[in-house]
Amino acid sequence: MDKKKKIVISVIVFLFLVLIGVFVKIFFFTDKDEKKNDVKVNETVKDEVAEESEELQLLDEYIFELGDKYPDISKFVDFDIEATMKITYEDKEVSEIDKVGNYELIITFKEKEYKSIIVVKDTKKPVVVLKELTIKVGDTYDANKFISSVTDYSEYTVSFVNERMAKYKDVGKYDIEIKVVDKYDNETISKTSLIIEKKSESTTNKPNNNGNTTNNKPSNNTGNNTDNNTSDSNDDDSDNEENSSSEVVEVSRKFVQNSTPEDRYGAVVNLNESYFLVTFSDGTTKKENYNSYYQLVDYSKIRTSTSEMLPEAKKISLQSKKQREEMLTCINRYRAEEGVGPLVLDETLSEAATVRGLEIAYTQVAYGHNRPDGRLYNTVIDEVYGKVYTYGENVAAGSFPTGESGCAAFKSSAGHYTNMIYPAFTKVGIGYVYKPFKPLGLEYHWVQIFIG
Numbered sequence: 001m002d003k004k005k006k007i008v009i010s011v012i013v014f015l016f017l018v019l020i021g022v023f024v025k026i027f028f029f030t031d032k033d034e035k036k037n038d039v040k041v042n043e044t045v046k047d048e049v050a051e052e053s054e055e056l057q058l059l060d061e062y063i064f065e066l067g068d069k070y071p072d073i074s075k076f077v078d079f080d081i082e083a084t085m086k087i088t089y090e091d092k093e094v095s096e097i098d099k100v101g102n103y104e105l106i107i108t109f110k111e112k113e114y115k116s117i118i119v120v121k122d123t124k125k126p127v128v129v130l131k132e133l134t135i136k137v138g139d140t141y142d143a144n145k146f147i148s149s150v151t152d153y154s155e156y157t158v159s160f161v162n163e164r165m166a167k168y169k170d171v172g173k174y175d176i177e178i179k180v181v182d183k184y185d186n187e188t189i190s191k192t193s194l195i196i197e198k199k200s201e202s203t204t205n206k207p208n209n210n211g212n213t214t215n216n217k218p219s220n221n222t223g224n225n226t227d228n229n230t231s232d233s234n235d236d237d238s239d240n241e242e243n244s245s246s247e248v249v250e251v252s253r254k255f256v257q258n259s260t261p262e263d264r265y266g267a268v269v270n271l272n273e274s275y276f277l278v279t280f281s282d283g284t285t286k287k288e289n290y291n292s293y294y295q296l297v298d299y300s301k302i303r304t305s306t307s308e309m310l311p312e313a314k315k316i317s318l319q320s321k322k323q324r325e326e327m328l329t330c331i332n333r334y335r336a337e338e339g340v341g342p343l344v345l346d347e348t349l350s351e352a353a354t355v356r357g358l359e360i361a362y363t364q365v366a367y368g369h370n371r372p373d374g375r376l377y378n379t380v381i382d383e384v385y386g387k388v389y390t391y392g393e394n395v396a397a398g399s400f401p402t403g404e405s406g407c408a409a410f411k412s413s414a415g416h417y418t419n420m421i422y423p424a425f426t427k428v429g430i431g432y433v434y435k436p437f438k439p440l441g442l443e444y445h446w447v448q449i450f451i452g
Contacts, residue, residue, distance in 0.1 A: 105117065132192055133176075142248040
């Protein structure tokens with residue numbers, strides 16, 4: 001029995017040792033190899049992610065509408081990267097997208113260039129505003145005399161929908177349809193009226209002019225008043241005596257960009273010319289001047305600061321003393337009518353207001369209350385006058401050469417008027433800057449800054 005027990009025990013010990021060997025093999029050799037494989041797999045995935053992060057994926061082309069804002073890089077890349085972008089047209093870098101055609105987009109990322117195409121199209125119809133035209137029997141007229149304004153980014157032609165509309169002669173009121181077609185066949189048809197009146201013996205035959213247009217945009221006053229845009233424009237509608245016996249066949253509007261000079265303080269503008277080309281039935285043509293003007297096109301290079309503009313502001317403020325005092329008299333007259341005490345004209349505050357006038361005149365920042373660098377207008381008060389806690393601002397631009405006319409323009413807006421008669425205000429600074437901006441007829445730039 002003892003011998004048999006020894007044998008059984010020996011077998012059990014042997015089997016136990018075998019099991020231990022298998023266990024060691026599994027956990028110390030096989031598992032080690034598998035862990036090595038796991039590391040390799042993980043490293044491979046990591047490398048693939050890194051490789052993907054080194055590459056940009058651009059579309060083959062991007063579609064833009066003529067007149068769209070110049071894009072920033074976020075338009076093409078949907079995550080933050082350290083990269084540079086430029087857009088070229090006919091192998092020249094451009095800062096605006098102002099022509100129909102194909103532009104090349106080049107984004108440089110980690111010293112590698114990625115290219116695509118920006119396709120610019122003009123698919124929008126011209127926005128047309130017509131006016132009713134009144135003439136005397138015997139007066140001549142053509143399609144462009146019914147135009148109050150046309151907004152379009154391309155050249156366009158103006159014509160009657162039906163040529164019989166160009167031949168009315170008798171006293172009466174006639175329905176007129178005007179067709180405006182731009183260079184890319186976008187068409188707008190609008191309706192208006194022609195009124196032909198009996199000609200009195202004392203009346204001479206004069207061309208019919210457009211007159212003046214005013215666009216006021218007041219807003220509710222909250223202590224910081226908003227803008228007042230006013231524009232005056234006169235079309236050159238003079239008749240062509242040499243072609244008086246020949247009928248007008250077509251009137252086309254031409255738009256020519258001559259150059260891109262740099263205005264003061266870094267504002268970049270296009271020098272543009274716009275005119276009507278009148279074609280007569282005998283084959284002759286006549287160029288009628290409509291407008292020649294500066295149009296601001298690039299705000300990105302504006303370099304304005306209070307310290308930069310203040311010397312000129314001080315000089316202008318001294319030169320405009322008469323206009324400023326005239327406006328002060330007008331403001332205080334309004335305040336007296338409301339039973340409110342008068343304001344005191346502060347010269348330092350007027351220098352701050354003149355800085356704001358220069359900012360608006362040279363940068364054309366929408367006649368709002370943000371400065372070219374994006375800060376609110378009250379920062380100019382802090383920098384020139386000192387810290388205050390009760391303040392307001394009125395701004396306006398238009399044909400207001402005198403303090404009285406500028407003051408009357410402010411009064412026509414409820415919000416601006418509220419600022420002028422606000423009892424908590426005790427001092428006013430007045431800025432008066434003359435700088436023509438012909439597209440809108442904006443010549444005189446007025447700024448009122450109030451403090452209490």
